[in-house]
Amino acid sequence: MRKYSILISLLFIASTYHSIDVDGVNDFSADERIINDSYHDSYWGSQNELKNLFLTWTAETLFIGCEYTLNNNALLIFLDTEDGGISNANGLNWYPRDVQFSGALPDYLIALWNCDLSLGGVRKLNSDGITTTPVSFLGYNSGVPGNENFLEIGIPFSSIGNPEKLMITALICDGDHSPAADGMPDDNSIRGTGSAIINIFREITIDSNGDGLPDDSVKPADIAKNVEFSVSFPSFIKTELSPDIAKEGPVHISVEISDSTSLSILLFDKQGKFIKTIAEVEKTKRFEYNWNISDLSEGIYILKFIAGTKKDIRKMAFVRSK
Amino acid sequence: MILFFLSETAYLLSMGTAISSLPDIPENIFMNPAGIGGKGITITYYNPFGVPEYFSGEANFQAFIKSLPIGMGIRIENVNRNYTEANVLLGSKFHFIGFSAGFQYKKSPFSTRIQPIYLYGFQIRISHISLGYSSERKGIGFLFDWGKISIETDDFHQLYTGVEYSVNKDISGMMGLNEGKPSFGIALNTKWYSVLIGFTFNTDLGTTNIYSVRWKI
Numbered sequence: 001m002r003k004y005s006i007l008i009s010l011l012f013i014a015s016t017y018h019s020i021d022v023d024g025v026n027d028f029s030a031d032e033r034i035i036n037d038s039y040h041d042s043y044w045g046s047q048n049e050l051k052n053l054f055l056t057w058t059a060e061t062l063f064i065g066c067e068y069t070l071n072n073n074a075l076l077i078f079l080d081t082e083d084g085g086i087s088n089a090n091g092l093n094w095y096p097r098d099v100q101f102s103g104a105l106p107d108y109l110i111a112l113w114n115c116d117l118s119l120g121g122v123r124k125l126n127s128d129g130i131t132t133t134p135v136s137f138l139g140y141n142s143g144v145p146g147n148e149n150f151l152e153i154g155i156p157f158s159s160i161g162n163p164e165k166l167m168i169t170a171l172i173c174d175g176d177h178s179p180a181a182d183g184m185p186d187d188n189s190i191r192g193t194g195s196a197i198i199n200i201f202r203e204i205t206i207d208s209n210g211d212g213l214p215d216d217s218v219k220p221a222d223i224a225k226n227v228e229f230s231v232s233f234p235s236f237i238k239t240e241l242s243p244d245i246a247k248e249g250p251v252h253i254s255v256e257i258s259d260s261t262s263l264s265i266l267l268f269d270k271q272g273k274f275i276k277t278i279a280e281v282e283k284t285k286r287f288e289y290n291w292n293i294s295d296l297s298e299g300i301y302i303l304k305f306i307a308g309t310k311k312d313i314r315k316m317a318f319v320r321s322k
Numbered sequence: 323m324i325l326f327f328l329s330e331t332a333y334l335l336s337m338g339t340a341i342s343s344l345p346d347i348p349e350n351i352f353m354n355p356a357g358i359g360g361k362g363i364t365i366t367y368y369n370p371f372g373v374p375e376y377f378s379g380e381a382n383f384q385a386f387i388k389s390l391p392i393g394m395g396i397r398i399e400n401v402n403r404n405y406t407e408a409n410v411l412l413g414s415k416f417h418f419i420g421f422s423a424g425f426q427y428k429k430s431p432f433s434t435r436i437q438p439i440y441l442y443g444f445q446i447r448i449s450h451i452s453l454g455y456s457s458e459r460k461g462i463g464f465l466f467d468w469g470k471i472s473i474e475t476d477d478f479h480q481l482y483t484g485v486e487y488s489v490n491k492d493i494s495g496m497m498g499l500n501e502g503k504p505s506f507g508i509a510l511n512t513k514w515y516s517v518l519i520g521f522t523f524n525t526d527l528g529t530t531n532i533y534s535v536r537w538k539i
Contacts (some may be wrong), residue, residue, distance in 0.1 A: 244402040271502070272371060272524040277385045300401055302527060304374055315527065317376040321404045321430040 002076040014081045017216055018056045020063040022152045024142030028054035028065045034224035035170070035184045035202055038164075042182035043192025047071035047146050048172050050184045050212045055168070055204060057125065057214045062160065062206075066170060071146040073181070074113050074120075077153075078106035079185040080201065081163035084127045087234070087259050090119070090177055090195075091283050094123055094132040097173040098182055102199040103229020104167040107159055108135065115149050117141040122155060129260050129283060135159045157214065164210055167227065168199040185226050203227045234261035235312040239305050245319040250290035253279070261308035278303065296320040329353060329397060329443040331380055332520035332534035337484030343454030343463035345445060347428025348527040348536075351395035352445035354456035355413035355420030355462040358393035361385050366534040373403050385539065391415055393422070395521035405430045409439065418444045420456075421520020467495065496520070507532075514538055 010187055021027055035053040042049045047069055054065035059266050062121050076095060085105030089097045096112040099128040108131070112120035116178040117139050143149030157163075171190070172182040181192040204224045206214045238256040256265060265278040298320050305314040333435030334341055341347045342354035349365050350357030368378040376399075383394040392414045399407045406429045413422025423440040443456025451472035452463040454474070459482075469487040476482075485497035496507040500522070507520035520532040 125532065200355070245405050245430055245432075247430075266526070268527060270370065272527045273501075274526055299377070300399065300405075302376075303373060304527060315371060315373045317373050318400045319401050321405065321428075321432050322435070 001150070011249075016216075017058040017065075019058045020056065020065070020152060020154065021318060022063075022138045022154050024063060024140040024152060025070040025153075026054070026067070026150050026152055028056060031219040031221040032056040032190070033064075033155075034168075034220050035199075037182070037186065039309050041186065042172060043190070044073070044172070044181040047179055050170055050182045051148075053077075053168070053170055053184055053202070056168075057157070057206060059216070060158070061154045062166075062214075064151075064155075064168075064320075066151045066203065067147055068170075068172070069147065070115050070149060070172065072114050074111060074173050074175070075151065075170070076173060077110040077168065079108040079110070079160070079296075080089075080104040080106045080167040080196075081160050081165075082107060083315075086125045086127070086129045087262060088129060091260075092125065092132060093130055095120070097171070098177055098195045099171060099173070100195060100197045101179035102197055102233070103227070103232045104169075104198075104201045106169075107318050108155075110137075110139075110151075110153055111261060112151065114142060115141055115143055115145050117151070122153065153159055155308045162212055164187060164207040165203065167203050167204050169198050170203050171196075174243075178179050189231075197231050197233070199229045199231045201227050201229075206299050209252055214305070233312060234308040236305065236307055236314050239314045241316055241318055243304070244316070245321055246293060247321050249293040251293055251318070253289040253291050255286070255287040255289075255305060256286075257285050257307050257312075264304075264306040265289075266304045267304070268302040268304065270302060270314055272302070275301070288313060298322045324486065329380060329382075329495065330368070330378060330532065331364060331382070332507055332518035332532040333364075333496065333509070334520075335500070335530075335532055336496035336498060336505050336518070336520040338482045338485065338500040338505055339473060339483040340459075340461060340474040340482040340498060340500075342443065342456050342459035343445065343452045343461035343472055344465075344470055345447065345452060348384050349395070350394040350420075351382060351413050351422050352397070352409070352441070352471050353413050354454050355422040355441060356415045356418055356443045356445035356456070357454060358384055358413060358415055358420065359391050361539040363539065364534055364536040366532060368530060368532040371374055371524065371530050373527075377399075380444060395422075395424075411439065411441065413441070415445075418446050420444065434527055458525060484537055 049069045051067040052246045057059040087105035089099045120139040122135045138154040141151045171180040180190045180196045183190045187200045263281045267275045301318045303316045329349045334349045337378040346359035355365045380397040397409045408427040411424035424511045427438045444452045448454045454461045464471040471485045474482045494509045497534040498505045505522040516536040518534040
């Protein structure tokens with residue numbers, strides 16, 4: 001009798017795993033829809049809209065489905081599965097977009113261009129914020145540009161490190177380094193122009209007891225919830241000039257930033273007139289530079305340090321003495 | 323030697339630095355000594371663009387010895403604790419001609435230097451129009467009951483303009499353009515002193531707030 005009850009129990013539990021046929025037909029169930037986005041909230045009109053995001057799994061595979069409309073733009077679905085990942089998508093060597101993240105650090109990206117999955121795929125986003133590594137997946141996109149599309153992706157859990165928890169956000173962006181026009185979950189920083197700082201993610205716990213196996217008795221729609229993080233940006237930890245009064249160069253400039261981001265160092269005279277750019281780096285966390293001051297005449301100067309697109313700014317005075 | 327633009331007070335910067343054609347302005351000891359006059363002491367303090375460890379202060383004195391107007395200006399800048407630059411000028415004017423002379427003091431960890439500096443100029447007033455010329459600036463001013471307008475240049479490449487409007491005897495406002503950079507200021511006057519607050523705007527480095535207090539002797 002006990003054998004039968006265990007078998008019945010196993011069969012019952014196993015039935016809550018849902019294997020999706022990755023064929024472009026939406027066979028996700030209603031309780032696997034984890035985000036229902038307005039179909040009229042894109043900054044780029046009705047042909048570039050996100051609609052629904054679905055998520056479910058079996059013991060081995062994570063399935064993600066996305067209903068959307070796209071016309072000559074890109075669909076990007078960012079996943080944060082673990083510690084690490086990227087805070088800024090603009091430096092990536094694959095689908096770079098003017099999007100930053102606060103709170104979650106996505107480490108996987110599902111992307112396609114203009115409804116064509118052959119121009120995209122799934123990649124791991126390495127912590128250097130630049131490089132990406134292809135991840136094995138099964139995918140299918142049905143639909144054509146300008147019409148309703150359905151994207152289905154199946155990713156083996158083993159390929160993404162058997163995460164206990166996922167944070168997810170989906171975006172519509174234009175070409176390389178462009179901003180986002182629609183997002184789900186909704187995020188106020190998405191305006192169709194300028195850099196977006198995504199701080200609202202959909203969180204879903206996949207393995208609540210941490211046993212390495214996805215939970216088998218949950219409805220994804222019931223356990224998915226929005227998580228909103230406070231917005232924080234890369235900021236200066238240290239800016240140093242050594243010496244800050246110099247007769248001859250070089251002057252050693254040392255900069256440390258809380259996170260890897262762009263850095264500019266500009267020089268002004270004491271009346272605030274721009275003289276020149278001393279250094280400009282696309283991505284750095286620690287920056288050391290020997291500044292040649294031989295072309296500066298005697299006087300008081302102001303150096304302006306700018307980190308990141310949100311522009312954490314520091315100003316320092318420098319004196320070229322005789 | 324030629325003296326370079328040295329003064330920075332709330333009134334001067336609020337007027338877009340265009341003051342050399344205007345009469346009875348204490349800061350003219352640094353701009354056009356023919357424009358000094360009256361009696362008083364002005365003390366100014368500010369932190370340029372909010373840059374840490376960079377402080378500026380200026381003191382201007384104006385008085386008469388018998389009927390001869392005299393002025394004195396002291397400007398001090400301290401940068402990164404170890405660098406101090408001071409400019410001291412003493413000047414006077416006779417009718418429409420003015421002259422000021424003094425020294426520039428620079429102290430750094432490498433050296434201490436003192437250099438002589440001087441400045442000359444003239445100012446002519448015809449009815450509501452005042453013309454100013456100095457080794458620093460050339461300008462024209464318009465003097466009205468309600469205030470002043472001033473337009474200047476240094477080398478005919480840069481333009482400086484300022485307007486002062488007196489709301490009443492207690493309040494006046496200033497606005498100016500210094501090489502295209504806007505500035506604003508307000509002066510609150512009492513019988514014995516004035517408080518002046520100036521704001522200059524720089525798109526790259528931000529706002530500077532300048533505070534001056536002027537005692538009327």
